[in-house]
Amino acid sequence: MVVEKKIKAKFPITEEERKLISLVDDYEEEIIDLLQNLVKIDSLNMSEFQFYDISKIFEFTKKYMEKEGFTAKLYKVPFLSKKEDEFYYNLIVSHKGNSLGKTLQFNGHLDIVPYSPDKWNPDTPPLGGVIKDEKLYGRGAFDMKAGVACQMIAMKLLKNSGVKFSGKIQMWFTPDEETHGAYGSAFMTKNHFDVVNTDATIISEPSIIKPLSSPSIGIGEKGPHWVKLAFHGVAGHGSWPKEKSNAINKAVRFIAKAEKKLKIKKCKAPISKIQYVKMLLSRVSFSDYRKIRSFTGEKVPLDKDKRNLGNLHKTTFSFNEIKAGIKTNVIPDRCELNVDFRTMPGLTTQELFDSIVKYCSKLKYRIELPEGYINLQHSNQKFKQEPVDITLTIITIGVGSSINPHSEFGKVLKNSFETIYQVKPIFTFNTGFSDAGNMREAGIKDIFVIGPGGRNAHNANEYAEISTLNDITKLYLLIAFRYLKS
DSSP states (O other): OOOOOOOOOSSOOOHHHHHHHHHHHHTHHHHHHHHHHHHHSOOBOOBTTBOOOOHHHHHHHHHHHHHTTOEEEEEEEEOTTOOTTOEEEEEEEEEEOSEEEEEEEEEEEOOBOOOOGGGSOTTSOTTOOOEETTEEESTTIIIIIHHHHHHHHHHHHHHHTOOOBEEEEEEEEESOGGGTTTTTHHHHHHHOHHHHOOSEEEEOOOOOOTTOSSOOEEEEEOEEEEEEEEEEOOOEETTSOOTTTOHHHHHHHHHHHHHHHOOOOOOOOSSOHHHHHHHHHHHSOHHHHHHHHHOOOSOOTTOOOOOOGGGGGSOEEEEEEEEEOSSTTEEOSEEEEEEEEEEOTTOOHHHHHHHHHHHHHHTTOOEEOOTTSOOGGGGOHHHHTSOOOEEEEEEEEOOOEEOOTTSHHHHHHHHHHHHHHOSOOOEEEESSOOTHHHHHHTTOOOEEEOOOOEEOTTSTTOEEEGGGHHHHHHHHHHHHHHHHBO
């Protein structure tokens, strides 16, 4: 158990604000019901190259918000195949205040990652929305349908409360954040920038650092650089091993030596290690800080890794997919390895590729890069004479990004956070991608990430913590009121 240090809010809540956010308590069951309904709708996202119809969840959210009196518009995005019946939706819902003013945007993705039903507990199936021990289970419950449900209810309460506000509040639902947003945030910022370029945006991705109970506030994130490395070898009979030309052996050698020999340029993190430690210690005692550093969550026997906070301050890589071989007694001549690089702000794609090329040169592998990138091996006559060992292709690319948390809206968010949670805010730089990456890259300002708690995102038995839903809904509602107050 971690005890968080309570503080007195700089901007105490007014009576009008108290009445407004108290409405959330009356809607606790509706938040849960809405989340259950969202979880029960299959919105699977297999791949940005494989279509899966998730229109049902967009039609559900559109109908729900229209019933509450919001203006709603679906934006149709054609899939790669260009088939008439294969497309994705983005949904924008909005409501104007009593006079002209700023626009506050809520944002959330409705897609979920794949799941294996047999890995889940029988009484908490992936699309069940089952409540057990104050946890609501389901794929996407934590990442991020809980945050979406809370924002929807906050918008509904602001509109129906009768309080006066200026400007406009809107919510943008995206279809494919889990695959870097080609049909969502990237498409909309390119084709409908004026619609989504608002004065401020809150993305309701989960942001509670376990074992804390209050959320952190995300001000930036790493850039996903997903690449496929195709290792080329020579086929043969399995009874006569080819140690150097077996494509799997080549990939294994690449993997085995990468941790020590793949050197990537260091970039300054938006939040330094010292700043991060100071913020944590402003929230908890030193002994509880040590609990946060060593926290691993629910015990899984095969999980030997501890939380490495150092990953917040450097570019990382993870080998996550491998494909090779056709038969047990046939040596493979090709092995495909998908690598997930997460790059710090300031590191360019070219600089990352330079690091990969230098590493391949150490291994005496010749590598070919996609067209448009400089290959350092091309200036080395030795490699020009060798056959290609590796072909690198890009799966997706996104740049790391961050914002200044001390903007006008940032101050509203910080002060509202202190009012609701009565603890010091912790600003974080996130390792994972959110739609904020594409939005910041397009030039949209003041994007913050803050959302409810839970566990097991992208894993079996994912759940949202019901106890965190009310407070985050109150926070969204208070921020909206303070920012848009007439």
